[in-house]
Amino acid sequence: MASKVTLKSKGKTTNKGSKGSDERSVAQSVKEWSTWAMKKAKVVTHYGFIPLIIVIGMNSEPKPQLSQLLSPV
Template sequence: MASRISLKSKGKTPAKPSKGSEERSVAQSFKEWSTWALKKAKVVTHYGFIPLVIIIGMNSEPKPQLSQLLSPV
């Protein structure tokens, strides 16, 4: 018969989180949040740059045709 594996931790666990662990938790949360935000910003920048250039070009004077904006010459 297969034996069961227990995931109980050994040793004492604090009943109330200490100040150091709370600060570390806040720092860890901030690090995770900032990483998530930068990844999203990278994707938005990657896919939004060319459409932004086209929109700005279409609203400039003199007003070019879309084919003139997209052609390399």
């Protein structure tokens, strides 16, 4: 009798052409995009917050000088 050799794969198995893999790839794409967007939003918020406050302060009434906005008193 000849014995049959089977190979077991480790990790995730993918079913090519199935609807489940398409949904999984879309979900993975959305996850990657949202992670990328959140990283960019963190950088924009980090570097844009103080300039935003200065611009808002410059456009308020009464109009302060830039030195008055930047001084701690």
